[in-house]
Amino acid sequence: MKVKSSLMCQNCGRQTSHELHYVGSSLHEIRCLQCSTETWGHHHPVAGYVGEMRGRIVTKPWRVLREMTTEPAAIRSLLPRVASKPVRVASELIEILR
Ligand SMILES: [Zn+2]
Known part of the structure; x- marks a missing residue:
């Protein structure tokens, strides 16, 4: 962005x-x-991105759990977000490598 x-x-x-x-x-x-x-x-954008991604992956279960407890309606958007995640990560990688 x-x-x-x-x-x-x-x-x-x-x-x-x-x-x-x-x-x-x-x-x-x-x-x-x-x-x-x-x-x-x-x-070193790829190294920076990998470090950021590592943190995002480690904290993801806790962030999803917190979202489910504080915003139960968000569960409806979980599946589309999970399904689109590989595309969003690929877009970020393409942006880094430009
Ligand atoms: Zn100037």
Whole structure:
């Protein structure tokens, strides 16, 4: 997911529009849209994603259990979410490898 935000660019010396590139919940890259300077970049995106995914997998049973106890109606959306998970993970991986 790419989000635009106005940030201070040290290369341009003023506030400019930047693109923030998220992969999953991790910030992958911040790039100035005026001069293309990369302010911050995760140069090992696959390793970062694997680490994030490991945490998501370990905590998933607890998050599902909490959701089922606090929002019982959410059980109806569980099966479609489980079924679409491989596609969503593949989309995130494709976004990393671009
Ligand atoms: Zn700039």
